[in-house]
Structure formats: C-alpha cells, structure tokens
Amino acid sequence: MSIEVGEAEFTGLAQRHRRELHVHCYRMLGSFEDAEDTVQETFLRAWRRRETYEGRASFRAWLYRIATNASLDLLAQRRPEPATGGEVPWLQPYPDRLLDELADPAADPESAVVAQETIELAYVVAVQHLAPRPRAVLILRDVLGWPARDVAELLGDSVNSVNSALQRARAALREHLPADRQDWTGGSGGSGDDDATRELVRRFTEATVATDVEAIAAMLRPDVTSSMPPTPGLRVGRDAVLADWVADGFTELDGLRAVPTAVNRQPAIAFYLWREDAAAHLPLTIDVLRITDGAVADVVIFGADRFPSLALPSRLDAPA
Structure with missing residues (x-):
C-alpha cells in the first residue's frame, strides 16, 4: 500500500536529507559536481516514484536506495571502469563548510569518527579503485551501517553474496589505503584542530609563499605522495615530488598569497598569484594536506576551477 505524499511535504522531507545524500553520492563518485547531479536525479526519481513509497522503511532509507542506484547508473554511463594506479582523475574536493551541515557529531561520537575518516581524500581515492x-556494498555496510539484508534487497542480490562482496571490498580497499591509515580509527589527518598540525600548516604555507624548496622539503615525509587531478601523474617520494614541482615552475612564482581553508576534514591552503593585468591576486591552486606524525604525507593539488565550489574569493585585491 502506497503512502500519499503531497508536493510540499515531499519537498520538505527530501530537502532535510539533501546534504547527507550529497555526501553519500560523493563517496560513491569521488566528484563534487557528479554528486550534485546525482542528488538532483535522486529527487527527480523519488518524486516520479513517490507512489511506490509504502512506509515500511524510513523515508530516509528509501531516498538512500534511490541515490545509490542513481550513482550506480552514472558510473555505468561515465566510468564503467574503476580508478587504477592510485590516481583518480575525476577527484574533486568537498568543502568542510558543507560537511558542517551534517548531524551534530556529539550525538553519536563513534559514527562521527567514521563519517570524518571516510570523507578524507585518501579514503575517497581508495574507494574509487573498487568496482x-x-x-x-562497502559504503552501505561500513559507512552507513546498513544490515546485509537491506543491502541485498537494494542490489537485488542474496545476503551471502553481499557478505562475500563486502569481504572482498574490504581487502581491496586496504590495498589502496595509505600504510598509516589501514584501520581508519582516528588520530591522523583531520582538518588541523590540534596545535601541532596548525603550526605545521602555517610553516608549510609560509614556505610555499616564499617558494622555499628547502624549507618545504624539511616538512615532507620521505614517502610523501602528490597528485594534481585531473592531470595524470602520481608522484611518490620527497625527491620525485619536489623535482616535479620545480619542473612545473614553482620556484619561478612571484607574488603568492595564501588563504587557509579546509576540505574533506583536512587542512588546505588556497594560493593566489599576482596578475599585473588584473591588478589583483587571482586563484591559482588549492593544496590539500594529509599530515601524519608531524609531517606532510600527501599533497593533493586542485586547480583554480575548484575555488567557486569552495566559496573562496575570486580575487584578492592588493593590500592598501
């Protein structure tokens, strides 16, 4: 028996879950823009199929089912093959200001830890390597905590098949996670809430503005990694990372300014470069840092096209 849901009531119920559905689609897809498109598709499908909502499950769970299937459909159309080689060309950052719209973490601290860790870029990258x-299955079971029988119903599969897929997915995930984040139990990464992390980010920012390669090198782990989606090329190791930056003209940059921010619950710095023709500093890159044991373990660099989605200024005028 279907449940009658009016347009105004439907809109109110759906909008209440928009942010968490967006984050769910982002985990599935690794792209902020694709997640936005998929949430819109989810709401469209839900409205068209509203008569199929029978009230046996929560409205929230019903929307998650639709969002998951919409994500799978998009993957089948655009990216039938998962990422390889540790790189995700379609990776985009997720602003912390929007993650702050999610439920109060104080209500469920354990779930809050899982929610934070599974939005970090290293986790999102690893997940994109799974079919x-x-x-x-992995996201529904391990992130959302769905029972195996509900996941099986959603995917039209058996419980045994879901459990088997989960074990394989967990094993494959570990192959693509950083060695220091195998268990995802908290402590490293994060958006820089501790004094030591804030100090390291401050020094990294100052050294970058000064284009001081030697100072930056002292803050990088020997096994540091760096990538710049969508440009191909994962650099591994301090020497390789620094050589790549220098080859790209880092030491020739003159007139950098920095704005601190946070994405994916990680510290990030937006860099602006002085442009004489605009008489202002204009967007250049966003460096997202993963910090482990007091050193930078990973730097993901996004281009100027990501500034609008992060609500960063489109220009910084010259100081008075």
Missing part, C-alpha cells in the same frame, strides 16, 4: 557494486 561500482562492491563499492556500494
């Missing part, structure tokens, strides 16, 4: 259906 779509095992990826969905």
Whole structure:
C-alpha cells in the first residue's frame, strides 16, 4: 500500500536529507559536481516514484536506495571502469563548510569518527579503485551501517553474496589505503584542530609563499605522495615530488598569497598569484594536506576551477 505524499511535504522531507545524500553520492563518485547531479536525479526519481513509497522503511532509507542506484547508473554511463594506479582523475574536493551541515557529531561520537575518516581524500581515492557494486556494498555496510539484508534487497542480490562482496571490498580497499591509515580509527589527518598540525600548516604555507624548496622539503615525509587531478601523474617520494614541482615552475612564482581553508576534514591552503593585468591576486591552486606524525604525507593539488565550489574569493585585491 502506497503512502500519499503531497508536493510540499515531499519537498520538505527530501530537502532535510539533501546534504547527507550529497555526501553519500560523493563517496560513491569521488566528484563534487557528479554528486550534485546525482542528488538532483535522486529527487527527480523519488518524486516520479513517490507512489511506490509504502512506509515500511524510513523515508530516509528509501531516498538512500534511490541515490545509490542513481550513482550506480552514472558510473555505468561515465566510468564503467574503476580508478587504477592510485590516481583518480575525476577527484574533486568537498568543502568542510558543507560537511558542517551534517548531524551534530556529539550525538553519536563513534559514527562521527567514521563519517570524518571516510570523507578524507585518501579514503575517497581508495574507494574509487573498487568496482561500482562492491563499492556500494562497502559504503552501505561500513559507512552507513546498513544490515546485509537491506543491502541485498537494494542490489537485488542474496545476503551471502553481499557478505562475500563486502569481504572482498574490504581487502581491496586496504590495498589502496595509505600504510598509516589501514584501520581508519582516528588520530591522523583531520582538518588541523590540534596545535601541532596548525603550526605545521602555517610553516608549510609560509614556505610555499616564499617558494622555499628547502624549507618545504624539511616538512615532507620521505614517502610523501602528490597528485594534481585531473592531470595524470602520481608522484611518490620527497625527491620525485619536489623535482616535479620545480619542473612545473614553482620556484619561478612571484607574488603568492595564501588563504587557509579546509576540505574533506583536512587542512588546505588556497594560493593566489599576482596578475599585473588584473591588478589583483587571482586563484591559482588549492593544496590539500594529509599530515601524519608531524609531517606532510600527501599533497593533493586542485586547480583554480575548484575555488567557486569552495566559496573562496575570486580575487584578492592588493593590500592598501
């Protein structure tokens, strides 16, 4: 028996879950823009199929089912093959200001830890290396905590098949996670809430503005990694990372300014470069840092096209 839901009531119920559905689609897809498109598709499908909502499950769970299937459909159309080689060309950052719209973490501290760790870029990158259906099983079971029988119903599969897929997905995930984040139990990474992390980010920012390669090198782990989606190329190791930056003209940059921010619950710095023709500093890159044991373990660099989605200024005028 279907439940009658009016348009105004439906809109109110759906909008209440928009942010968490967006984050769910982002984990599935690794792209902020694709997640936005998929949430819109989810709401469209839900409205068209509103008569199929029978009230046996929560409205929230019903929306998650639709969002998961919409994500799987998009993956089948655009990215039938998962990422390889540690790189995710379609990776985009997720602003912390929007993650702050999610439920109060004080209500469920354990779930809050899982929610934070599974939004970090290293986790999102690792998940993108899984095939779509095992990826969905992993996220539904380990992130959302769905029972195996509910996941099986959503995917049209058996409970045994879901449990088997989950074990394989967990094993594959570990192959693509950083060695220091195998268990995802908290402590490293994060958005820089501790004094030591804030100090390291401050020094990294100052050294970058000064284009001081030697100072930056002292803050990088020997096994540091760096990437710049969508440009191909994962650099591994301090020497390789610094050589790549220098080859790209880092030491020739003159007139950098920095704005601190946070994405994916990690510290980030937006860099602006002085442009004489604009008489202002204009967007250049966003460096997202993963910090482990007091050193930078990973730097993901995004281009100027990501500034609008992070609500960063489009220009910094010259100081008075």
